Amino acid sequence: MILEVRDLKVEFPSRRGTLIAIDGVSFSIAPGEVLGVVGESGAGKSITGLAIIGLLEPPGRIASGEIRLEGRRIDNLPYEEMRRLRGRQIGVIFQDPLTSLNPLYTIGRQLEETIRTHLPLSASDARQRALSLLKEVGIPAPETRYEHYPHQFSGGMRQRVVIALALAAGPKLLIADEPTTALDVSIQAQIIALIKRVARDHGAAVMLITHDMGVIAETAQRVAVMYAGHIVEIGAVQEVIHAPKHPYTVGLMGSIPRISAEKHRLVQIDGAMPRLNAIPPGCPFNPRCPHRFDRCVAERPDLMAAGASRAACWLHAAA
């Protein structure tokens, strides 16, 4: 396993008490594997990603649990060491490529600088590597584009540059937080194909965070479904899409519009995800759940075997 997260808990102390954003999240990602993390806004998927790369905004902090990269604990590293690890071992791709690029430097300079910060290469070797990265991510005429500034690129091309930057030092783990959300569908399909290829060719573990189940269906092998700071279901993508086990996943899959020739009503989950300061006791989904019974209100379910997947739902408890 490249990445192992065990019982991660992230909290945000505030004047009106401590908010628990992530509560007991565990998962792992193997080399070459793409794990999709899906959930609605506020479910805690981005916070999980930020906790792994050590970029939680204070006062947010990891309260308990551990994060291991190739067996080595990284959740308690000092700031400087973590900074070296990011970029070298962990590549990060964010939603908005403009915020990840410095508008004042050419993309060639940014790539070269990133490469030389992390790898012991000469200037000309770094340039060669930068050019081959640009070529790999599908930027036409890399020699010309090398001297261009970020604003001279389209959104899709910028995201390719960001992916090249994330790959610059040959990281073991790639964390992509909504990498295609800001892009048009035709460009989105190109970036999905690129991320898949990168995972395969570099043997990197990829954590793909997105709200778009369609993107996960096309890219990931396994998927973790998050709700109110918990993983409520985790399993193979096919299994979770076609045979969801947790009632929230069932509702989520039904509410995703699919292309069909007929116009019709969607399945709808009434209500909304609870705010962090009002997560109900027991199962966090119980107030919206059509199958709720006594135990759901009293006791919080952990992930348990449910068919070929694992779900945090008392319906699947062995009797």
Next chain:
Amino acid sequence: MPLLELDGVSRDFDVSRPWLNRVLEHEPRRYLRAVDQVSLAIEKGETLALVGESGCGKSTVARLIVGLYQPSAGRVAFEGRRMQMIFQDPYASLNPRWRVRDIVAEPIRFLRTSQSVDELLRQVGLSPDDGDKYPHEFSGGQRQRVSIARALAGEPDFLVCDEPTSALDVSVQAQILNLMLDLQARFGLTYLFISHNLAVVSQVADRVGVMYAGRIVELAAAAEIFSRPRHPYTRMLLDAVPDLSMAGKPRIPVAGEVPNPLALPRGCAFHPRCPHANERCRTETPALIDGVACHAVHEKRI
């Protein structure tokens, strides 16, 4: 008689550089044609959806229809009673200093309609008590319900919805789309639905217009578009949508990007990305004939 008719509507935007630059550098004025000769008709009670990628001109069409922009050429004819608009961002489109009751009541006062705020809130799935709250006390989906209640307060028969669910999570999106379908059935509303999301469009639309670079490239019944797309761009868009049932299957991603609107290709704007383009496509802009604007389709090459 259609409820709304657009006849050859175009809209240009002046994107010239400042006067001094133009004088010093001998540059002419420059115009960007955001919408180019769009003609369409919407019948009473139907939902027409306009889909396309960013910059294709779909939102400009919406703004031309409600009169936020004046057309540079062509004519917009509305035969209905009144139209209202629902915007994408429910955070920006509600006044944060007003209570929801006042927001919803404003069209009632201004247009002297006989609606009741409590009843409107109930119709969109809120409770009358919610009227005393401020917009920030609501989630995105609830705010979009307030926007819909405000739109209904003016007793419209035609609603222009510009990406009404794009800012919402999927489960909330499903609630809002279902609400819109219910309200349409109940009040016989006519919708123009603007979206970049083909899957959403396929759930709500009766007819669909596909836009590319300011022009309508295909206009047909939703069932036709989604089962037998004809224009190469429509086919490409449908192929590009990540599909849940497609999980794991390999797919050929589409090449190329939407052209710069300031430097549109000659002829058919889609020709540089089109696998069926020939000499005629590179020189002659295809007209929308029989619901599709494509030489290859007209010549029965595809």
